[in-house]
Amino acid sequence: MRKPILFIALIALGLAGVIWAADPDPGALRDLLARLEAWRAEHPGVLPAAFFGVYVAVVAASLPFAVWMTLLAGALFGFWGALALVSFASSIGASLAFLVARYLARDWVRARLGPRAARIDKGLARDGAFYLFSLRLIPVVPFFAVNLAFGLTPMRAATFYGVSQLGMLPGTAAFVFAGTQLGRIESLSGVLSPGLIGAFVLLGVLPWITRLVLRLIEARRRAARWPRPARFDRNLIVIGGGAAGLVAAYVAAAAKARVTLIAEGPMGGDCLNYGCVPSKALISAARAAVAARGNAGLGVAGQAQVDFPAVMAHVRCAITAIEPNDSEERYRGLGVEVLRGRARLVDPWTVEVDGQRLSARAIVLATGAAPVIPPIPGIETAAPLTSETLWEHLAQLDAPPRDLLILGGGAMGCELAQALARLGAGVTLIEAGAILAREEPEAAALVRAGLEADGVRLIEGRVVCFAPGVAVLEDGTEVPFGTLLLATGRRARIEGMGLEDLGIAAGPVIETDDYLQTLVPGIYAAGDAAGPQQLTNAAGHQGWIAAANALAAPFWRFRAEAPIPHAVFTAPEVARVGLSVAEAQAQGLAHDVTRYPLADLDRAVTEGEGSGFVQVLTAKGSGRILGATVVGPHAAEILSEFTLAMRHGLGLGKILSTPHIYPSWSEAAKNAAGRWRQARVNPRLLALAARFHSWRRG
Known part of the structure; x- marks a missing residue:
C-alpha cells in the first residue's frame, strides 16, 4: 500500500513543480484552460471526441499517460462530464488491449508478463470474474498488465468490458475529482488548498477502503452457507502440533489472544520426531565415523568402530533434549489451551474434538503431511518403512541394515542413504528420474559422486512391481533387498477433517491464496499441509503469517x-x-550467472576441501539476487548471507563491501560477489583511470 501513496505524492509534487517552473503565477494554467474552453465553445463536440479517441488509443497501446489524461479531463470537462468520458474510454481501450493480446500477440504478451500471467490464471480459476473486479478496484497489478494478461484467459470479452467498466469507476472518479481541483488553482498556495489536499488524500485512502470492503464482500459471499455465531469462545484455533502449528499458537498467545492448539500426533510434529532432528543426529554420527577414518590428504589415517545401538541412543537423546521446547507444558505456560485428539471442521468457525465443539473467529490448519506410499503392485508385501516407522526399526537393530533399498532420490533419500552407508549399512538407492532433480545439475552430480564414494549403489529407473525380497525395474532388472524404505514424497494430512464439506480444495497440499487463506474466509493453512515447500523453516514462517493474518483480518494482512x-x-x-x-x-527472466569455485577459497585449501562452488543468479545488468546455490562444506551457513540479502533487497554490492573474517567459509559469499563485480568492470573506465593516475604522477 505504500507504493500507491508514494505515487500519488509524486503526482502532487510534480504538478506543483510544473506549475512553478512554468510560471510562479498559476494564472498560466487558468489561461490555458480558458483558451481550451473557448475553442471548445467554437467547436462543440470536437475536443471531447478528440480527447476520447486519444484516451482510447493510449490505454489500448498500454502507454503510461492515462493518469495524467484523467486529471486533465477533470480540469477540462468537470466532474460528471470527465467521469463519463474517461470511464467509457478507459474500458474500451482496455478491451482493445485485451483483444490484441488474445488474437495478435499471445506469445509476446506471455513472455512480457512472465509469472504475472500464471498468478492471474490462478486467481481467475479461484474467484472467476470477481477476481478481475478486485484487481480493477485495487491496483496491485498495473492496469496494462491486467488488460494483457486477461487476454490470455478464456474470459469472454463482454464480461471483461462490463467488469472493467464497473471496477474502474471508483478510482476514475477519485482521479477526476483531483483534476477538477487542479483546475481551480488561483495561486501557488492553491496547490495546498483543502480541496486539492482532500482529492489526493482520497486517492491515498481509496485502495484501503476498497480493499476492506472487498474482503467483507468476499467473506460474506463465501461463508453465506453457514450461520455466523454471534460470539466466539476463542480468537484462534490451531490444528496441528508441528512447527507451523506451534509457531501460530505462540504468536497468538504472545498477542494476548485466546488460542487453542489441537494436536493428535506427538508434539513437535514430524521435524522433532521423524525428520529434521533424528536424521541430523544420524548424519552427525556418520560424519564422526568418516572423521575417525581420517584423511589421507591431510596425513591422518585411522579406523572407525561403529557402535550402532549407541548411535541410535544418540538419536533418541537429541530428540529428548529438544522435546521440552515443543511440549504441552511449555505451551500451557505460555497461555495456550492444548487439547489432544482428532479435529474435524463443522463450519468455518467451529471445530469438533472428540465430541466437544469449539468456536473461534479463525482457524489455522497446520496438520502436517504424511509419507506417500506409491501404488506399485506388490508394495504391501514388502512391508515398507517410512520416515515415521524407520527410527523405531533402526533402534531395534544391533548393526546397520546390510541390504537396505531406498526408493526415492530426493533430499531425504540421499541423506539417509549416505549416512547409513557411512555407518556400515549396505544401501541401494533407486530413483525414477535423476537424484535431486530440483537442484542445479552440477550440484546433483557432486552429490551423486559423494554417494558413490561412500558405497551407495545408485540406480536410475522405475520400479514396476515388487516380489518377495525383490524390486523389479521396467527394463526387467531385479534388485534384491531385505529392508525397503520409502522416500517418495509426502501429502497433506487432511483425511476425515471435513474439508470437502466446506469446499476447501486440496490435493497434495491445501490450496491457499498469497495470504495463506483457503477458499473459506477465516480458515488458513500453513506448513507442510499448505506447501509448496515442506520444510520446517518454511512451516515456521507460514505459521506466524497465518496467525497474524487470522488475528488481524479484515483490517490488515501480510503476504506469505x-x-x-x-x-x-x-x-x-x-x-x-x-x-x-x-x-x-522457465519464467522468462533475464539473468546473469556468477560462479565461484571453492577450490579458490583459502579456508577450503587449508582444510583440504576444494570441491564445490557458490553460484548466484542476478537480474540482468544489476546486483539484485534472484537465487543462490552453494555446494560444499558448511553450505547451509554460507547461504544465510544470500538469504538475508534477498529478504531485505540488498544486492551483491552490499555483500562485497561487508568485511568478512579471514580465513573463513563465509568469505565464499564475498568472493562470489567479487567475481560478479570483476565481470562488470568497464574497460573504458579502467583506461581513463590509468590516464588519470599517469597525469597525477606528472
Whole structure:
C-alpha cells in the first residue's frame, strides 16, 4: 500500500513543480484552460471526441499517460462530464488491449508478463470474474498488465468490458475529482488548498477502503452457507502440533489472544520426531565415523568402530533434549489451551474434538503431511518403512541394515542413504528420474559422486512391481533387498477433517491464496499441509503469517512471500535459496550467472576441501539476487548471507563491501560477489583511470 501513496505524492509534487517552473503565477494554467474552453465553445463536440479517441488509443497501446489524461479531463470537462468520458474510454481501450493480446500477440504478451500471467490464471480459476473486479478496484497489478494478461484467459470479452467498466469507476472518479481541483488553482498556495489536499488524500485512502470492503464482500459471499455465531469462545484455533502449528499458537498467545492448539500426533510434529532432528543426529554420527577414518590428504589415517545401538541412543537423546521446547507444558505456560485428539471442521468457525465443539473467529490448519506410499503392485508385501516407522526399526537393530533399498532420490533419500552407508549399512538407492532433480545439475552430480564414494549403489529407473525380497525395474532388472524404505514424497494430512464439506480444495497440499487463506474466509493453512515447500523453516514462517493474518483480518494482512532457503545435508552439502537457472529460464527472466569455485577459497585449501562452488543468479545488468546455490562444506551457513540479502533487497554490492573474517567459509559469499563485480568492470573506465593516475604522477 505504500507504493500507491508514494505515487500519488509524486503526482502532487510534480504538478506543483510544473506549475512553478512554468510560471510562479498559476494564472498560466487558468489561461490555458480558458483558451481550451473557448475553442471548445467554437467547436462543440470536437475536443471531447478528440480527447476520447486519444484516451482510447493510449490505454489500448498500454502507454503510461492515462493518469495524467484523467486529471486533465477533470480540469477540462468537470466532474460528471470527465467521469463519463474517461470511464467509457478507459474500458474500451482496455478491451482493445485485451483483444490484441488474445488474437495478435499471445506469445509476446506471455513472455512480457512472465509469472504475472500464471498468478492471474490462478486467481481467475479461484474467484472467476470477481477476481478481475478486485484487481480493477485495487491496483496491485498495473492496469496494462491486467488488460494483457486477461487476454490470455478464456474470459469472454463482454464480461471483461462490463467488469472493467464497473471496477474502474471508483478510482476514475477519485482521479477526476483531483483534476477538477487542479483546475481551480488561483495561486501557488492553491496547490495546498483543502480541496486539492482532500482529492489526493482520497486517492491515498481509496485502495484501503476498497480493499476492506472487498474482503467483507468476499467473506460474506463465501461463508453465506453457514450461520455466523454471534460470539466466539476463542480468537484462534490451531490444528496441528508441528512447527507451523506451534509457531501460530505462540504468536497468538504472545498477542494476548485466546488460542487453542489441537494436536493428535506427538508434539513437535514430524521435524522433532521423524525428520529434521533424528536424521541430523544420524548424519552427525556418520560424519564422526568418516572423521575417525581420517584423511589421507591431510596425513591422518585411522579406523572407525561403529557402535550402532549407541548411535541410535544418540538419536533418541537429541530428540529428548529438544522435546521440552515443543511440549504441552511449555505451551500451557505460555497461555495456550492444548487439547489432544482428532479435529474435524463443522463450519468455518467451529471445530469438533472428540465430541466437544469449539468456536473461534479463525482457524489455522497446520496438520502436517504424511509419507506417500506409491501404488506399485506388490508394495504391501514388502512391508515398507517410512520416515515415521524407520527410527523405531533402526533402534531395534544391533548393526546397520546390510541390504537396505531406498526408493526415492530426493533430499531425504540421499541423506539417509549416505549416512547409513557411512555407518556400515549396505544401501541401494533407486530413483525414477535423476537424484535431486530440483537442484542445479552440477550440484546433483557432486552429490551423486559423494554417494558413490561412500558405497551407495545408485540406480536410475522405475520400479514396476515388487516380489518377495525383490524390486523389479521396467527394463526387467531385479534388485534384491531385505529392508525397503520409502522416500517418495509426502501429502497433506487432511483425511476425515471435513474439508470437502466446506469446499476447501486440496490435493497434495491445501490450496491457499498469497495470504495463506483457503477458499473459506477465516480458515488458513500453513506448513507442510499448505506447501509448496515442506520444510520446517518454511512451516515456521507460514505459521506466524497465518496467525497474524487470522488475528488481524479484515483490517490488515501480510503476504506469505519470503525467500525460503533449504539444504540437503549430504557430503557435499547443497543449499539453495530463490531460483535455479532452469526456473529462471522457465519464467522468462533475464539473468546473469556468477560462479565461484571453492577450490579458490583459502579456508577450503587449508582444510583440504576444494570441491564445490557458490553460484548466484542476478537480474540482468544489476546486483539484485534472484537465487543462490552453494555446494560444499558448511553450505547451509554460507547461504544465510544470500538469504538475508534477498529478504531485505540488498544486492551483491552490499555483500562485497561487508568485511568478512579471514580465513573463513563465509568469505565464499564475498568472493562470489567479487567475481560478479570483476565481470562488470568497464574497460573504458579502467583506461581513463590509468590516464588519470599517469597525469597525477606528472
